[in-house]
Amino acid sequence: MAYRAHVLISGEPRCVAKGAREVEAALVDKLHELLLGDEVQVMEVSSLGHGDKGPELVIYPDGINYVNVTPEDARFIVEEHLLKGRPVDRLMYKELPEPLEAPATKEVRVVLENVGRIDPNNIEDYIAFDGYAAMAKVLTEMTPEEVLDVLKQSGLRGRGGAGFPTWLKWTFARQAVGEKKFIICNGDEGDPGAFMNRRVLEGDPHAVIEGMIIAAYAIGAQQGYFYVRAEYPIAIRTLRVALQQAREYGLLGENILGSGFNFDLEIRMGAGAFVCGEETALMQSIEGDRGMPRTRPPFPAASGLWKSPTNINNVETYANVPKILLKGPEWFASMGTEKSKGTKTFAVAGKVKRTGLIEVPLGITLREVVYDVGGGILNDKKFKAVQTGGPMGGCIPEQYLDMPVDYESLASLGSIMGSGGMVIMDEDTCMVDIARFFMEFVQEESCGKCVPCRVGTRRMLEILNNICEGKGQPGDIELLESMSQQIIDGALCGLGKGAPNPVLSTIKFFREEYEAHIYEKKCPAKVCKALITYDINPDVCIGCTRCARNCPVQAISGKAKETHVIDASICIRCGVCKQVCPVGAVNVG
Amino acid sequence: MKSLEELQKIKESALKRRSLGQEGARARVTVAMGTCGIAAGARETMKAVLDEIEKRQLNDVVVMQTGCMGLCEYEPMVVIQVGESEPVTYGKIDPARVLTLVEKHLLNNTPVEEWRVQTNK
Numbered sequence: 005m006a007y008r009a010h011v012l013i014s015g016e017p018r019c020v021a022k023g024a025r026e027v028e029a030a031l032v033d034k035l036h037e038l039l040l041g042d043e044v045q046v047m048e049v050s051s052l053g054h055g056d057k058g059p060e061l062v063i064y065p066d067g068i069n070y071v072n073v074t075p076e077d078a079r080f081i082v083e084e085h086l087l088k089g090r091p092v093d094r095l096m097y098k099e100l101p102e103p104l105e106a107p108a109t110k111e112v113r114v115v116l117e118n119v120g121r122i123d124p125n126n127i128e129d130y131i132a133f134d135g136y137a138a139m140a141k142v143l144t145e146m147t148p149e150e151v152l153d154v155l156k157q158s159g160l161r162g163r164g165g166a167g168f169p170t171w172l173k174w175t176f177a178r179q180a181v182g183e184k185k186f187i188i189c190n191g192d193e194g195d196p197g198a199f200m201n202r203r204v205l206e207g208d209p210h211a212v213i214e215g216m217i218i219a220a221y222a223i224g225a226q227q228g229y230f231y232v233r234a235e236y237p238i239a240i241r242t243l244r245v246a247l248q249q250a251r252e253y254g255l256l257g258e259n260i261l262g263s264g265f266n267f268d269l270e271i272r273m274g275a276g277a278f279v280c281g282e283e284t285a286l287m288q289s290i291e292g293d294r295g296m297p298r299t300r301p302p303f304p305a306a307s308g309l310w311k312s313p314t315n316i317n318n319v320e321t322y323a324n325v326p327k328i329l330l331k332g333p334e335w336f337a338s339m340g341t342e343k344s345k346g347t348k349t350f351a352v353a354g355k356v357k358r359t360g361l362i363e364v365p366l367g368i369t370l371r372e373v374v375y376d377v378g379g380g381i382l383n384d385k386k387f388k389a390v391q392t393g394g395p396m397g398g399c400i401p402e403q404y405l406d407m408p409v410d411y412e413s414l415a416s417l418g419s420i421m422g423s424g425g426m427v428i429m430d431e432d433t434c435m436v437d438i439a440r441f442f443m444e445f446v447q448e449e450s451c452g453k454c455v456p457c458r459v460g461t462r463r464m465l466e467i468l469n470n471i472c473e474g475k476g477q478p479g480d481i482e483l484l485e486s487m488s489q490q491i492i493d494g495a496l497c498g499l500g501k502g503a504p505n506p507v508l509s510t511i512k513f514f515r516e517e518y519e520a521h522i523y524e525k526k527c528p529a530k531v532c533k534a535l536i537t538y539d540i541n542p543d544v545c546i547g548c549t550r551c552a553r554n555c556p557v558q559a560i561s562g563k564a565k566e567t568h569v570i571d572a573s574i575c576i577r578c579g580v581c582k583q584v585c586p587v588g589a590v591n592v593g
Numbered sequence: 594m595k596s597l598e599e600l601q602k603i604k605e606s607a608l609k610r611r612s613l614g615q616e617g618a619r620a621r622v623t624v625a626m627g628t629c630g631i632a633a634g635a636r637e638t639m640k641a642v643l644d645e646i647e648k649r650q651l652n653d654v655v656v657m658q659t660g661c662m663g664l665c666e667y668e669p670m671v672v673i674q675v676g677e678s679e680p681v682t683y684g685k686i687d688p689a690r691v692l693t694l695v696e697k698h699l700l701n702n703t704p705v706e707e708w709r710v711q712t713n714k
Contacts, residue, residue: 111663120625120662131600132607140597199628206627207660238628253603254594262595360665 007045009086010064015048015586019058023075027059030075034082044086050550050584054097069097110376112339114347115323116363119207124242127249130210136255138326139214142221143263148178151222155325157333159345164190164281164318165393165422165498167344167411170325173315176305177223180313187220187228188290188309188316192274192281194233195394196445197353198425201319203361204349205232205239208323209246213269215322217260218329220267223315228267231286233274243271278449282497283316285451296453297497318423320349340366344410348421354390354428355382364409371405374428385430389513393422395442395449396502398509399435418509420502434531435514436521440468442506446499457500460491464507474534476522481511530592533577537593540581542567544589551581551590613676619653620699622646623672623680627661633668634687641688642671645695654699667710673698682710 013019013028028046035041052060057071063081068091070081077095084090122129130136142151155171162168177185189212193201204212216228232240247269250256258266272290274280280295287309289295308314324346328336337345344366350373353359357379364377370390374380381387389399392409398419400407407413411421429438447461464487467480488504495501511518520526527535540551540560547565552558559575562568570581570590582590594600613621624630624639639658646654662670667684673694674680681704683694690708697703 116663119660122659123657124660125658128603128607129611131604132611134604136600137604140600144597203627203661203663236628238631259595261597261600358664358666361661361663363663 008043009045009066011044011046011086012049012052012062012064013046014050014052014055014058014060016051016055016058016060017587018055019060022058024059026075027061027073027078030078031061031082034079035086038082038087040082040086050586057097060097063091066091070095071097110364110368110372111362112347112365113363114327114336114339115204115211115320115349116207116361117327118211119203122208124207124209125245127210127246127253127255130208134330135210135326136214138329139217139255140261142218142329143261143265148222148224151218151329152178154329154333155222158328158336159333159340159343160321160324160328160336161344161411162317163320163324163348163423165420167421170317170321173305173317174219174222176303177225177313177315180306182313184227184310184312185223185225186309186312186314187216187223187225188283188286188304188314189216189228189230189319189322190281190283190286190316191230191232191236191239191319192286193236193319193423194278194281194449195423195425197427198351198394198423200349200351200361200424202236202239204319204323205236206242209239209243210250211323211326212319213246213250213256215325216269217256217267218325219315219317219322221265223313225315226266226268228269229290229309230269230271231274231280231290232271234276240271240273247271277451278445279451279497279499282499284497286316287314296451297499299496320423341408341410343412348409348424350424350426352378352426352428354426355385355430355433356380356428357382366410367408369406369408370400373409373426374405378428381428381430383430385432388429388431388433389435389438391419391427391429391438391442391506392425393420393505394425395445396420396499396505397422397425398505399429399438399513400509401513418505418512420505432529432531434472434527434529435510435517436468436471436527437529437531439507439510440465440472443468443503446503450499450503454494454496454500456491456494457496457503460487460495461500461503463487464491464504468507471518471521472527472532472534474521474525474532476518478522480522481515481518485511536577537572538570538575538577538579538581539572539591539593540568540570541589541591544587546587546589548586550584550586554580554584556580613655613674617653618655620673620675621655621657621680622699623657623659623674625660625662625668625670625672626658629661629665630668630670633665635669637688638669638671638686638691641691642695645691649695649700651695651699664710670710673704675699675702678702683708684710 054060059073060071062069084092152171160170191201256268277295279285280289282297285295285297304314304316340346347363347365349363362377389401391397391399400417414421443465447465450457452458488508491504492501520528530536545567549564552560559571560568626635669686671683671686672680697705
């Protein structure tokens with residue numbers, strides 16, 4: 005028959021020690037006394053989550069959680085809640101309000117100054133905070149050479165990853181001979197877990213537009229394109245509104261602010277290919293072709309979009325430009341390190357307490373990012389590594405946590421700045437598995453044009469898969485290393501050249517994990533399923549049969565009150581037995 | 594616009610519009626509506642704010658939206674400023690919490706400390 009209500013009582017050892025069995029007996033007894041035995045089902049479950057506050061029970065369909073229940077309370081609950089339908093407030097578990105802490109002391113907001121402050125759909129909000137003042141100054145008071153000179157003094161470098169000096173890139177485009185010149189903003193942010201550019205485009209679109217107008221003036225372009233991935237619909241919509249408003253206010257179009265300078269912008273959407281974040285592939289995509297990189301030189305500054313001189317920068321690079329012209333290059337250069345000036349936005353993801361988006365001065369240490377801004381490792385586990393720069397970045401171990409975050413330091417560790425992704429990993433992460441994951445990503449996104457990337461990443465992925473499946477051979481590590489070098493030397497674009505970084509850096513810093521996988525057939529972090537086994541400790545097992553009943557493949561045998569045994573040949577290592585065991589008898593080896 | 598002077602004029606009027614006390618505005622509610630906020634339910638939060646203000650006829654409260662504030666973990670986020678006092682940033686504001694915020698903060702000028710995001714150490 006169908007029950008009207010269900011009572012789940014926790015059979016966790018801590019609850020049993022504090023009298024859960026007596027509570028259950030009182031519950032059943034009172035239910036029968038009130039003739040509710042047929043209407044209410046009582047079930048024992050392994051845990052309800054608050055063992056420290058046991059005995060504990062949950063009543064469905066209401067989903068009300070009672071804690072610190074005595075047998076007397078149980079009788080009262082049956083009468084009040086189950087008979088009269090009045091939940092007992094004094095025994096309910098109430099979540100303490102969690103403190104929402106966000107110490108912002110290490111953050112410095114330049115690019116993100118307006119984000120979260122202004123209404124992105126209202127151009128006047130941007131103008132209220134000195135928006136378009138830098139552009140006005142440039143168009144009415146400065147020559148293109150003066151603009152380039154200010155940028156040179158500021159030390160701004162490309163925020164898309166490679167860190168090429170922005171003034172130099174613009175100078176090449178300015179000096180290039182061409183009837184038409186173009187400006188492109190690269191908003192094809194594809195790194196997993198990275199969303200810095202989306203936030204700028206959604207929160208402060210006019211800053212990027214203003215930066216592009218200034219760039220166009222400096223190099224002599226009249227037409228520009230936003231290339232934004234179609235996966236960012238809100239960013240695209242915000243940008244459309246912003247462009248429309250800028251045109252209505254006469255900040256885009258012909259004869260801007262009476263200066264005689266003409267410039268307009270259009271949006272192009274990326275269809276989801278990761279490689280289109282590479283500049284030459286991106287331009288092919290804008291031209292309407294399949295996005296595939298081509299050899300450089302010629303660089304875009306000489307021959308880019310439709311073979312015309314083209315300047316292409318990342319969203320964040322452009323967003324920095326108006327601030328530099330308004331506040332002066334000295335102000336910008338006062339932040340950061342000797343070679344890496346200014347601030348950088350990072351998307352902090354992974355096993356930290358406060359994930360999200362941050363903007364910090366370059367030169368801040370990784371430790372400050374992880375512990376001060378990120379709030380430390382989730383569940384107070386041990387830090388293992390941080391991966392910077394997206395799928396082509398390297399994994400940096402604990403001994404380098406005090407390294408400053410700048411272009412050169414990250415490169416010296418075999419990683420990259422990239423566009424600013426940071427994935428923090430804790431002790432439960434298998435570094436071989438991580439390298440395999442990123443190789444799989446790059447392999448899937450490889451456009452297939454050049455052999456080193458197309459074939460090389462596939463072969464490397466096969467070796468990594470084998471290692472994770474326990475089929476690693478002696479010599480695999482050395483083979484991975486030599487293949488990595490060949491791909492770096494031979495691949496056409498940054499995607500292929502960067503693909504081996506996660507593998508090389510994990511081999512460099514976590515070689516013992518690779519060796520454990522290959523020679524001992526063990527996964528030290530207990531992640532790779534083929535290399536772990538589950539077994540039951542006979543000294544701890546109480547023969548409750550719970551594991552056997554929950555095993556999805558019937559790999560566990562044993563009678564009630566007798567020790568249970570797992571048949572490793574049937575076990576699929578799903579871990580359910582470990583989750584349901586009330587006494588912690590299941591070990592992973 | 595065609596000149597620097599016009600830009601300057603727009604700036605001044607926009608600043609005026611943003612400062613409370615002008616044009617009869619007593620308080621401002623800002624909802625973060627970036628992708629992260631919307632994913633966490635900012636549209637529902639925004640709707641609750643607008644409904645509550647309409648229901649109570651709070652004609653002197655300005656509602657605006659903004660982008661991501663950087664604490665995606667705490668979305669939906671709402672900022673409330675009453676008069677010239679410091680704006681208060683709140684985290685994890687669902688429609689039920691909007692009701693409390695309107696009653697306590699907007700109507701009685703008493704910030705709700707337990708949902709406040711502590712931005713200073």
